[in-house]
Amino acid sequence: MISSIIFPLLGGALIGLSASILLLANGRVAGISGVVGSLLAPVRGDVAWRVLFFGGLLSGGLLLAWLRPVSFGPPASLSTGGVGLLVAAGLLVGFGSRLGNGCTSGHGVCGISRGSARSIAATLTFMATGALTVFLARHIF
């Protein structure tokens, strides 16, 4: 029991630390969909830190791929149906997170830490539709 939650807790604590560093140093909310999504409509003077944050994410990913490749799970082999599913999933995640002003990090971590009613509602909503989707995909169809 303890061993199964120690990594989630430790990883979560690092995510909270990262969000706190970005708030303390840059005065920004660590919402990934907002930090990176805003690069698609770049505003002069508000680009470099976003690119560097993204670079940090990728660098962290490279460190993980090198030292702890198990983090990413087994590589998937893509069927035609699998590609269609991934495209639909990506479109929905991108469109929904920008329309809803945040994702798991912006609403789920930063917003809830702030006690924001909007973020609590958003998090409950995406948890519910996520669970419903998995329920339908795994147990109905």
Add this chain to the structure above:
Amino acid sequence: MRPNISAFISGLIFAIGLGISGMTDPANVLGFLDITGDWDFRLAFVMGGAIAVHAALRPLIHKRARPLFAAQFPVITASKLDPKLLAGSALFGVGWGLGGYCPGPALTSLASGAQQLFVFVPAMLVGMYLAQVVQARRSASAPTPSLSATPQP
């Protein structure tokens, strides 16, 4: 330069946190969302750990008049629930449940070179771009007092 370094460090720690926590393996995410099946509750502790740390540090950070390398702390004006927030979050959740990736883990996992990310991430960026286009159009077409008072050319 310094805000760029801090942003890089924040991104780096964020990615390592995601990897260690299990969020970058979509099988864990789908197991967590499968509440009616063999529910894997572990990822609840990721959000718990992150909120515990950030909620504890936030008040200390806000004791400062301003951030270290910026003029001001974020000003969050929206306070009410609106259809856009709920509809967007609902759609995001469906995509999350289909693929097992949310934006942070997806971008971090690009570094693994796994081919599914090179399908998912471009689609996600297109989705983000479309949402921004739709919202820009809506706000441009929304009547404002000054515009509605003067005839359009």
